[in-house]
Amino acid sequence: GAGVSQTPSNKVTEKGKYVELRCDPISGHTALYWYRQSLGQGPEFLIYFQGTGAADDSGLPNDRFFAVRPEGSVSTLKIQRTERGDSAVYLCASSLIPGLADTQYFGPGTRLTVL
Amino acid sequence: DQQVKQNSPSLSVQEGRISILNCDYTNSMFDYFLWYKKYPAEGPTFLISISSIKDKNEDGRFTVFLNKSAKHLSLHIVPSQPGDSAVYFCAGYSGAGSYQLTFGKGTKLSVIP
Numbered sequence: 372g373a374g375v376s377q378t379p380s381n382k383v384t385e386k387g388k389y390v391e392l393r394c395d396p397i398s399g400h401t402a403l404y405w406y407r408q409s410l411g412q413g414p415e416f417l418i419y420f421q422g423t424g425a426a427d428d429s430g431l432p433n434d435r436f437f438a439v440r441p442e443g444s445v446s447t448l449k450i451q452r453t454e455r456g457d458s459a460v461y462l463c464a465s466s467l468i469p470g471l472a473d474t475q476y477f478g479p480g481t482r483l484t485v486l
Numbered sequence: 487d488q489q490v491k492q493n494s495p496s497l498s499v500q501e502g503r504i505s506i507l508n509c510d511y512t513n514s515m516f517d518y519f520l521w522y523k524k525y526p527a528e529g530p531t532f533l534i535s536i537s538s539i540k541d542k543n544e545d546g547r548f549t550v551f552l553n554k555s556a557k558h559l560s561l562h563i564v565p566s567q568p569g570d571s572a573v574y575f576c577a578g579y580s581g582a583g584s585y586q587l588t589f590g591k592g593t594k595l596s597v598i599p
Contacts, residue, residue: 375529402585413490413575413589414530427586462529469585477522477529 373397375478377463383484384453392448392481396465403446404475405438406462414462420446421469453485489513490578492590499597505563507593509576512557516578520587521550521561524573533574534561566597 376395384390396403402421406414416430420440428438435453440446450457461481466474491510499505511519517538522530536543536550536559543550549562563570573594577587 404586406587411591413492413577413591414587416586416588419585430586464529466585475532475587477531479527479529 375463375465375476377461377478377481379481380479381482381484383486385486386453386455388453388485390450390453390483392450392461392483394446394448394463394465394478396444396446396463397467397476398444400465400467400476401443402466402469403440404464404466405446405448406464408460408462408480410459417448417461450483453483455485458483458485487512488590489516489588490576490590492574492576492593494593495591496594496596499566499595501568501597501599502565505561505566505570505595505597507561507563507574507576507595509559509561509590510557511559511576511578513578513580513588514557515580516588517581518579519550519552519559520577520579521548522575522577522589523570524575524592530575563595566595568597568599571595571597 378393404419405417408414418438419427423443435451437449464475464477520535521533523533524530534545534548536552551560573592575592576590
């Protein structure tokens with residue numbers, strides 16, 4: 372499979388817990404993006420990585436959210452002290468040529484439910 | 487402030503007829519627009535795009551029209567097929583530094599056999 376993969380596909384956690392969501396981009400893609408899609412809404416941008424560095428983290432809602440991409444490939448989105456309002460589908464996308472938006476390929480998402 | 491608006495949450499069309507999905511935007515900095523298609527439990531799949539310097543782009547059964555003065559886009563699907571039933575998202579993008587896509591809320595298209 373050459374597409375973007377995300378694990379787990381579903382995550383149920385309790386309020387206050389810590390969660391990690393993983394994204395495996397398409398091999399060779401240097402740009403990686405995280406989006407969040409709440410019920411009835413379109414995806415909303417969270418953070419963009421170019422290589423290992425976060426080039427734009429302006430979409431992260433607060434300091435409970437953090438993401439890393441230590442080797443420029445796999446990325447992990449980390450959420451501390453989860454709240455019920457964090458429940459959403461978290462989507463990851465990657466692109467070969469950053470800046471050409473039509474090359475953003477999305478994974479299937481991780482559905483996070485905070486009880 | 488919603489920068490990309492898809493005012494029709496749903497649309498039903500008979501198989502073989504034309505489907506027209508509409509999108510309005512407010513951010514004049516957008517210079518590239520995309521349509522994504524999403525099936526349940528899958529991620530959005532890129533469908534077609536258009537640069538702001540063009541007013542039409544066609545790819546098979548899919549055509550996107552851009553009216554820059556009205557800040558309006560539309561996606562035409564002709565002929566519509568049952569497999570086209572999905573949620574369609576319009577997204578805008580500014581090439582001036584930020585690579586994030588700004589999405590509308592989506593329109594659910596149902597093509598009736």
